[in-house]
Amino acid sequence: MLKLKKKDTVIVIAGRDKGKKGEVKELMPAVSKVVVMGINIVSKHKKTTKEKPGGIHKMEAPMSISNVQLVCPKCGKPARVKISIVSGEKMRACKKCGEAIV
Numbered sequence: 001m002l003k004l005k006k007k008d009t010v011i012v013i014a015g016r017d018k019g020k021k022g023e024v025k026e027l028m029p030a031v032s033k034v035v036v037m038g039i040n041i042v043s044k045h046k047k048t049t050k051e052k053p054g055g056i057h058k059m060e061a062p063m064s065i066s067n068v069q070l071v072c073p074k075c076g077k078p079a080r081v082k083i084s085i086v087s088g089e090k091m092r093a094c095k096k097c098g099e100a101i102v
Contacts (some may be wrong), residue, residue, distance in 0.1 A: 003081040010068040019024040033062035
């Protein structure tokens with residue numbers, strides 16, 4: 001089970017964008033990668049097509065899941081996530097404050 005979901009707020013803990021916060025845009029569990037809004041911006045050279053003009057476009061590139069950490073909505077700090085079973089359902093919870101993460 002992945003400990004991250006779409007629209008979670010994460011902080012980058014390694015790489016050139018270390019310390020920046022962003023929202024998870026896309027998850028790629030098969031390759032252990034995540035795309036975060038506004039983080040890991042790269043330039044992509046595109047050819048002109050009938051619909052879109054060509055040029056150099058800026059876009060978010062996937063980065064390793066191990067380089068990001070979930071930010072707890074209650075305490076606002078990066079925290080590890082524990083999976084607990086409450087009334088037969090798996091729930092994510094912050095290891096620092098114990099608050100359930102929805």
